Every structure is written in C-alpha cells, then in structure tokens.
Amino acid sequence: MTSPPANRQRTMFIVTAVLAVLILVPSGVGFVNKLFEFYGVIKGEASGAFAFTPVVNYLLASMGFLCLMLWAIGHGMFHDIERPKQTMLETERMLDEQRATEVDS
Amino acid sequence: MADENSKTDESTPATLPTHEELVDERLVAWYFLAALAYLFISMSGGFLMAFQLIKHNPLNGIEIFSPGRWRMVHTNAIAYGFLANAFLGMLHWVIPRLTLRPVLDRRLSLFIFCAWQFVVVATAVGLLLGQAQGLEWGETPVWIDPVAQLGLLLVAINFMAPIMKQKGPMYVTLWYFVAAFIWTFLTYAMGNFVPEYFVSGSSAGAVGGLFIHDLVGLFVTPLGWGMMYYFVPILLKKPIWSHGLSLVGFWGLAFFYPLQGIHHFLYTPIPMFLQYGAIMSTIAVELVVLTVVINFFGTLWGDGRQFWDNLPIRWFYTGMVYYFLTCLQCSLQVTLTFQALIHFTDWVVGHAHLVMFGVFSMWLLGVMTYLFPRLLKQEWYSQTLCEWHYWLSAGGMLVMASDLILGGLFQGWSWAALQPWDASVEISQPFWAVRVVSGLAIFGGQLAFVYNLYKTWQLSRVRLS
Ligand code: HEM
Numbered sequence: 001m002t003s004p005p006a007n008r009q010r011t012m013f014i015v016t017a018v019l020a021v022l023i024l025v026p027s028g029v030g031f032v033n034k035l036f037e038f039y040g041v042i043k044g045e046a047s048g049a050f051a052f053t054p055v056v057n058y059l060l061a062s063m064g065f066l067c068l069m070l071w072a073i074g075h076g077m078f079h080d081i082e083r084p085k086q087t088m089l090e091t092e093r094m095l096d097e098q099r100a101t102e103v104d105s
Numbered sequence: 106m107a108d109e110n111s112k113t114d115e116s117t118p119a120t121l122p123t124h125e126e127l128v129d130e131r132l133v134a135w136y137f138l139a140a141l142a143y144l145f146i147s148m149s150g151g152f153l154m155a156f157q158l159i160k161h162n163p164l165n166g167i168e169i170f171s172p173g174r175w176r177m178v179h180t181n182a183i184a185y186g187f188l189a190n191a192f193l194g195m196l197h198w199v200i201p202r203l204t205l206r207p208v209l210d211r212r213l214s215l216f217i218f219c220a221w222q223f224v225v226v227a228t229a230v231g232l233l234l235g236q237a238q239g240l241e242w243g244e245t246p247v248w249i250d251p252v253a254q255l256g257l258l259l260v261a262i263n264f265m266a267p268i269m270k271q272k273g274p275m276y277v278t279l280w281y282f283v284a285a286f287i288w289t290f291l292t293y294a295m296g297n298f299v300p301e302y303f304v305s306g307s308s309a310g311a312v313g314g315l316f317i318h319d320l321v322g323l324f325v326t327p328l329g330w331g332m333m334y335y336f337v338p339i340l341l342k343k344p345i346w347s348h349g350l351s352l353v354g355f356w357g358l359a360f361f362y363p364l365q366g367i368h369h370f371l372y373t374p375i376p377m378f379l380q381y382g383a384i385m386s387t388i389a390v391e392l393v394v395l396t397v398v399i400n401f402f403g404t405l406w407g408d409g410r411q412f413w414d415n416l417p418i419r420w421f422y423t424g425m426v427y428y429f430l431t432c433l434q435c436s437l438q439v440t441l442t443f444q445a446l447i448h449f450t451d452w453v454v455g456h457a458h459l460v461m462f463g464v465f466s467m468w469l470l471g472v473m474t475y476l477f478p479r480l481l482k483q484e485w486y487s488q489t490l491c492e493w494h495y496w497l498s499a500g501g502m503l504v505m506a507s508d509l510i511l512g513g514l515f516q517g518w519s520w521a522a523l524q525p526w527d528a529s530v531e532i533s534q535p536f537w538a539v540r541v542v543s544g545l546a547i548f549g550g551q552l553a554f555v556y557n558l559y560k561t562w563q564l565s566r567v568r569l570s
Pocket residue numbers: 148151152154155176179180183453454457458461462466540541543544545547548
C-alpha cells in the first residue's frame with residue numbers, strides 16, 4: 001500500500017486532532033462532572049449507596065472487556081483487519097467441496 | 106488469492122478435518138426439534154393469556170391453566186426453550202466449521218442437551234405449580250437457578266475450547282459468541298442471585314432492570330448478530346461489506362450495552378443520574394446498531410434480487426428490517442416524555458414481540474430453513490409450504506406488532522386523560538382481538554413448517570432405504 005502524500009497526511013492529522021479536541025474535551029468534562037455528582041450522591045444521601053450496585057456491576061463487566069480489548073490489540077487481533085472475512089468464506093468453500101466429493105463417491 | 110489467504114492463516118489446523126468430524130448433525134437436529142416443540146408450548150401459553158384478555162378463556166377457573174402462570178410459561182419457554190435450544194443447535198454447526206475444530210467433548214454436548222431440557226421442563230412445571238421467583242424474566246424457581254447456572258458454565262467451556270485454540274485475527278462471529286458465553290453466564294448470575302439474596306428495594310429493582318435488558322442484549326443479541334455475520338456471507342457467497350465496521354459494532358455493544366437496562370425503570374426512585382446514564386448509553390447503542398445495519402445492507406448491495414429468490418436471506422433481511430424498526434421504537438421509548446405515555450401499555454408488549462419473534466425468531470427460522478435440508482440431505486418437501494411459513498410469520502408479526510403498538514398509544518392516552526382503568530380495558534378489546542387473529546396466523550405458519558419438515562423427513566427416510 002502506498003502512503004498518501006505528505007500534505008494530505010498533514011491535513012488528515014489536523015482534522016483528526018481538531019475533531020478529537022472538539023469531541024473529547026466536552027465529553028471528558030461531562031464525565032468528570034458526573035463522577036463528582038456520583039460521589040456526592042453516594043456520600044450525601046443515607047440511601048445513596050444503593051446507586052453504587054448497578055454502576056459497580058457495569059464497571060466490573062466493562063473492565064473485563066477493556067482488558068480483553070487490550071489483550072486483543074497486543075496479540076495482533078486487529079492486524080490485517082479484513083482478512084478473516086475472506087478466510088471464513090474460503091474454509092466454508094473447502095468444507096463444502098470436500099463434503100460434496102464424499103457424497104458423490 | 107483466496108487460497109493464498111487460507112494458507113497463510115495461522116488459525117487453521119494443518120490438515121482439513123471433514124464436516125462429519127467437526128459437526129454432530131444429529132445433535133443440531135435434536136436441538137432444533139426441541140426448540141420447535143417449546144415454540145408451540147409457548148404459543149399455547151400466549152393464546153391462553155390472549156383469550157383471557159378478550160374474556161373468552163376456555164379454561165377459566167382451572168388453577169393449573171391459570172393464564173397468569175401460563176404467561177410466565179409463554180415468556181420462559183420462548184427464552185430458555187425456543188431461543189436457547191435453537192441457538193445451541195446453531196452453535197454446534199457454526200463454531201466447529203468456523204474454527205475447524207470440534208467442540209471440547211461430544212459426550213459433554215449430549216449431557217448439556219439432556220440437562221438443558223431438564224432445566225426448561227422443570228421451569229415450566231415449577232411455574233405451573235406456582236413456584237415462580239419474583240423477578241421479571243427470572244421466574245425460574247429458585248432451586249433450578251444453580252442447575253441452569255452450571256449448565257451455562259458447561260456450555261461456555263464446551264464451545265470456548267475450539268475458539269481458544271484460534272490464533273491470529275478472529276472472525277467477528279467468534280467475537281460475538283465469546284462475549285455471549287461470558288455475558289450470559291454473568292447476566293444469569295446477576296439477575297437470579299443478586300436481587301434474591303444480596304440486595305433489596307430500589308437497588309434490587311435497578312439490578313432487575315439490568316437483568317431483563319441484558320438478557321436480550323447480552324445473550325440473544327450477540328448470538329443473533331454473530332449468527333447473521335456467519336450465514337449472510339455464506340448464503341450471498343460474498344464477504345461481509347466491512348469486517349472493520351463489524352468489529353466497531355461488536356466493541357460498541359460491549360461497552361455501551363451493559364448500562365442501558367435501567368431505561369426500563371425511568372421515573373422510579375432509582376437516582377436520576379443513573380436513569381440519564383441509561384438514556385445516554387441507549388443513544389450510543391442506537392449508533393452502534395446503525396453501523397451493523399449499514400454493514401449488512403452494504404453486503405446485500407448489488408444482490409437485491411436475492412431477497413426474493415433466496416428464502417433464508419429473505420428471513421434474515423426481514424428480521425433486520427424489524428430490528429431497525431424496534432430500534433426506531435427504542436429511540437422514542439427512551440425519552441422521558443414518551444416514556445410517560447407508553448409505560449405499562451401494550452406498546453411495550455408490541456415491542457417485545459417485534460424483537461423476540463420479528464427479529465431473533467425470524468433469523469433462527471431462516472437458519473432452520475437453510476439447515477434442515479442439509480441435515481436431512483433432502484430438499485424441502487414443498488417450497489410452497491416454505492413460502493406460507495414465511496408470509497404467515499412475517500405478515501402475522503407485522504399485524505400483531507402494529508396492532509399492539511397502536512393499542513398501547515390509546516391505552517396511554519386514556520390514562521393520561523385520567524379515564525378510569527376499566528375504560529382503557531374496554532378500548533383495548535378490539536386490539537386484543539386482532540392480536541388473537543394475528544397470533545393464529547403466526548401459529549398457522551409454524552404448523553406449515555412442522556408439517557413440511559415431517560414430510561421432508563419422510564422423503565429422506567425413503568431415499569435412505
Ligand atoms: C403466536 C401467538 C402469540 C400470542 C397470542 C401471544 C400473546 C401474548 C400475550 C397475551 C402476552 C402477555 C401480554 C400482557 O401481559 O399484556 C405475551 C407476552 C409476551 N410474548 Fe407473546 N404471543 C404469541 C407469540 C409469541 C412469540 C412467538 C414470542 C417470541 C418469540 C412471544 C414473546 C412474548 C414476550 C417476550 C412477551 C412479554 C412481553 C412483555 O412483558 O412486555 N410471543 N404474548
């Protein structure tokens with residue numbers, strides 16, 4: 001694969017960076033704000049701790065998937081990302097051909 | 106070029122095993138037959154409740170036929186009897202063929218099959234004897250919960266064995282299946298044990314909300330989508346439009362889905378930030394769904410004729426259109442304003458039928474339409490009956506869902522106008538009558554399918570002898 005010309009690469013970088021800042025900064029601020037609110041609920045209300053249960057449930061499940069994702073990245077699971085769709089069709093074809101030969105014979 | 110790919114693929118075993126070494130076809134067929142039997146039991150429960158609501162219950166006053174109990178049999182037999190069995194049959198076909206490795210142990214598979222039928226039958230009997238656990242969708246009597254939990258663990262071990270041996274990039278179907286095994290196990294444990302033994306009150310309500318939604322989103326959805334990513338390319342004989350996009354869909358589901366359950370409990374004493382969190386993650390999932398739908402329609406692009414000519418593909422894509430409709434409904438339901446109108450109405454029941462039958466059952470029936478002739482090594486006895494099966498199911502579903510959704514709006518408006526409860530029951534009567542008629546159409550479709558299957562099986566016997 002040939003890499004795009006340098007000026008196009010630079011434009012792509014600028015667009016990605018601007019979008020990242022525009023999206024990530026407000027979401028980050030919102031998220032941190034929500035964390036403070038969450039802390040306030042847990043601390044402030046007598047029954048606030050019950051809000052904790054579903055969030056902890058969620059975090060436990062998501063942590064597992066975050067670890068799985070990092071593991072997958074580390075093990076090259078996303079390299080050559082379009083290859084598995086070809087391989088899968090190919091193995092199917094081979095299995096079917098083999099089966100057809102068996103049935104014929 | 107394709108050969109080149111397969112040679113360089115590190116996940117493929119050195120020699121190609123045969124289909125017989127990989128797939129236990131008998132077990133696949135048994136699972137499908139068990140699923141169909143439960144589908145009929147479930148539909149009978151649905152009719153009992155439906156007739157009760159139009160004040161024509163033929164079995165009135167007999168405790169064991171109490172529509173309240175049969176309603177629970179209706180939903181449990183669908184989830185654990187029909188869907189779970191049909192998915193297990195499908196998994197016994199797909200995973201070995203995708204990984205080119207058989208499941209961990211065929212005897213274990215057989216044991217799981219028997220154990221699972223025991224779980225489902227015991228659940229139905231327990232429910233009919235009045236032993237339901239007080240948790241929506243988790244009504245399985247408490248003494249069955251540990252057995253079902255163990256069953257789910259064995260299922261995960263049996264299927265994960267071939268998947269774990271895969272090396273290198275994995276096809277998206279396997280990602281979905283791996284996630285489904287983990288999620289189903291965790292979701293079942295969370296829903297059946299946490300509110301029963303560990304938490305109570307609103308907290309138990311919040312966990313119950315996560316459970317009912319996660320059962321659809323983390324058990325049925327990943328198995329359903331994983332299955333489509335396998336069967337659609339095979340039937341269209343071309344790869345999925347974008348494998349990268351399919352993985353975006355998968356990871357999006359993984360991170361955004363688990364928090365949405367609380368959207369079932371808007372306006373309850375559960376803290377508002379959790380309710381808003383559920384709404385936000387639902388919106389995120391809507392975007393994820395869009396990527397999946399785009400990917401499948403991108404794959405069909407240029408092959409539109411197949412929708413009409415290839416019956417399993419028609420089942421699949423009809424299910425996808427219904428899926429899109431349920432998600433569209435969801436985007437309305439999840440707003441607080443709309444929720445105030447439709448909560449507790451038949452809008453939700455319409456939504457539930459659309460997603461459980463219109464989407465996942467349609468996909469599974471499409472898979473059965475494709476696989477039964479391969480399992481029996483015999484073409485369908487009658488293509489016309491296959492067509493009847495499709496049209497009665499798809500048409501019946503469209504009528505049932507539209508009817509209940511519309512009926513739900515009238516019920517909501519009636520309550521919003523502070524009309525007495527009885528008035529809303531009266532205005533619901535025509536809608537409930539239409540539900541019975543559309544239910545009969547769906548039932549007729551399944552009868553046509555089972556009759557066709559029986560005749561096909563007879564033909565296969567004749568051919569063999
Ligand atoms: C074919 C005939 C059917 C009839 C007459 C029927 C009827 C009913 C009735 C009367 C209810 C109770 C509604 C209420 O409590 O107000 C119900 C609930 C339900 N049914 Fe069916 N049903 C049928 C088929 C199916 C099928 C094939 C599926 C799934 C594949 C299904 C899935 C459900 C679900 C998930 C619920 C629970 C809805 C909720 O709680 O919101 N039904 N059905």
